[in-house]
Amino acid sequence: MFHGVAKALTATSFTSVSRGVLFGIRQYCKKTATKLRVSEALLGAELGENVKVQGWVRSVRPQKTNTFLHVNDGSSLLSLQVVAGPQLNDPLLTFGSAVEVTGTLKKSPHQKQPVELEADQIHIVGECNPVDFPFKIKERHGLEYIRQFPHLRCRTNAFSSLLRIRSEATAAIHSYFRDNGFTQIHTPIITSNDCEGAGELFQVEPSGPEVEKDGNFFSVPAFLTVSGQLHLEVMSGAFSRVYTFGPTFRAENSQSRRHLAEFFMVEAEISFTQSLEDLTKVMEDMFRSATEHVLAHCVEDVDLFHKHVTPGHRDTVDAMVSKRFPVITYNEAIDILNHSSEKFAFPTNWGCDLMTEHEKYLVKHCGNIPVFVTDYPYDLKPFYARDNQDHPKHTAAAVDLLVPGVGELCGGSLREERLDRLSARLEEAGLEDAYSWYLDLRRFGSVPHGGFGLGFERYLQCILGVDNIKDVIPFPRFSHSCLL
Known part of the structure; x- marks a missing residue:
């Protein structure tokens, strides 16, 4: 049969078949591009x-x-x-x-x-x-304008660049902790404790016809977490270095440019340390490592911000990654503020909390690079901060990292590991029953330890020079606004 078909093929018909085969091959290649x-x-x-x-x-x-x-x-x-x-x-x-x-x-x-x-x-x-x-082909839309369209703003160059930078910065932070011996812990979003003690909590309550009317779903009041710190402290009883990176929530009725109701926090806890220098070293090294990574791997995206959104900010970023961060005490900070010719809206007497205007001034005073402020008044810090036992000015072994354009970026402290002092502080605050488990951590194999938290959105504000925190998170949540 094959020979019969072959004899039937003339030169013309063979050429026609060949062309057909070639056309079929081309079509197949196109389909499998x-x-x-x-x-x-x-x-x-x-x-x-x-x-x-x-x-x-x-x-x-x-x-x-x-x-x-x-x-x-x-x-x-x-x-x-x-x-x-x-x-x-x-x-x-x-x-x-x-x-x-x-x-x-x-x-x-x-x-x-x-x-x-x-x-x-x-x-x-x-x-x-x-x-x-809403976005036009030849117009460069500002961040405030595109913020009106949270469902569409990822289509713009500026916001798509921000999202790529955010993704790369996330990977860089995880990489830093992995390379430095930290174990990642997935701390819970629903919790029964208030780590910060400020009462700015979102309570979690189920809805639906089967909900019990005479009790809580968890048998105790439950809230969205304000921090994973206490859960990290649990883990620091078995791991020498732990961290978490996830969403946190604050019920702050604030419309400011640096506060959100939902934001992401990087938190770390280090065991067997009695020095704030151990904490500040990790903070500074992580900041520098992540920033250098972003600058190297998001060149075009970072340049877009530094050229068109925040012109001139690149010089500030270069200074931040090339210079060591100075360290001053709270006492020194108050002296600097009191000797300033600046007119502050809030008082600067010893014992007051540092406000954003104070923090930004201290950063400028120190050369417009990040600066650590240590040893805050004891009464300003939560129950877990370690007592320095210094007199007459009673301070805690606490530290904040202040950065250009933002103010406070990180907050941390050594934790009070001495059972008697921690028990007295909790009793004074009326929290000894709620935190009996926390005292157990000091009873069974306790070690000196400390940790810190970094606001991820504020970090992005800092390295990009973005003024409003709502412009560095995909879907901002703040009072009177929960779009999408």
Whole structure:
């Protein structure tokens, strides 16, 4: 049978079949195009090959012979230029639309981009009406404007850059702790204790028809956590170095530029330490390590902020990572404030808590780089802070890290490991029953230890120079606002 078919094939028919086979191969190759992220395509992956890119149109420039698109998928600040012939022109191909482009990745003849995608096919996945879309193609929208659209602001260059920086900074912090012998602990979000003792708690209560009316779901009042510190202290009885990184909640009725009802906190606890220097070293090293990592791995994204959102801030960041952080005591801080010609809204007498205006002034006084303030008045700190037993000025072994543009970034202390003193402090505060378990930690194999917490959003404000904390978190939660 095969010989019969072969004899039937003339030269013309063989050529026709060959062309058909080649066409089929080409079609198969197109169907099996290599899928690339935009960041991979820009690096020249699969150069000269048939590839597929999916993303959103950031610009459209129709010309007589070709239409030029820029497509972005969030993997890079830079977009991939797509060159489409007139046969692919489509009125639905607009700014903001979602597309899938298949074609050949080639070197670009223009210096502004290393490669471009010569399109064979453009499939419009999701339409976008540019008239109704709140972001316009040739406008640079400010952070305050795009904050009005929490469901759409990730489509802008500034906020997509922020999210990539946030992701990379998260990875850098985890990497620092892993490389320095810390064990990560997943501390609970629902808790029965108030670590800070300020009473700014969100109470957790179930809803639904089956809820018991005469009791709590957990048999005790439960709250959203304000800190994972006490749970880390539990773990520090078996691990010498632990940390946690997760959401925390404060029911502060505040509309300030540096407070949120929900934010992320990095917290660490170190056992077998009796020195604040052990804590300040970890704080400083973590800050420097994470910042250097972000500067090295998010070059274009950080540059966007430092050039267009917060011009001139890069010099401040470079100074922060290149200089050692000075250390001053609370006593010295009060002396600096009292000898200042600055007019403060809040008093600066010994025993007062440092307010944001005081913190920012101290940072400037110390060269506009981060500064540690240690040994605060004992009465200003929570029950767990270690008593320095100094007289006549009674202080606690506590430390805050103050940074440019923000004020307080980190707060920490040595913990009171002496059972008699801790028992007296809890009894004085009327908390001895609620924290009997905490006293057990001191009864059974207790060691000197200490720890700190860092506000992650404030850290991002600090390195990017962003004025409002609501602009460095995907979905800000604050009083009278819980959108989405």
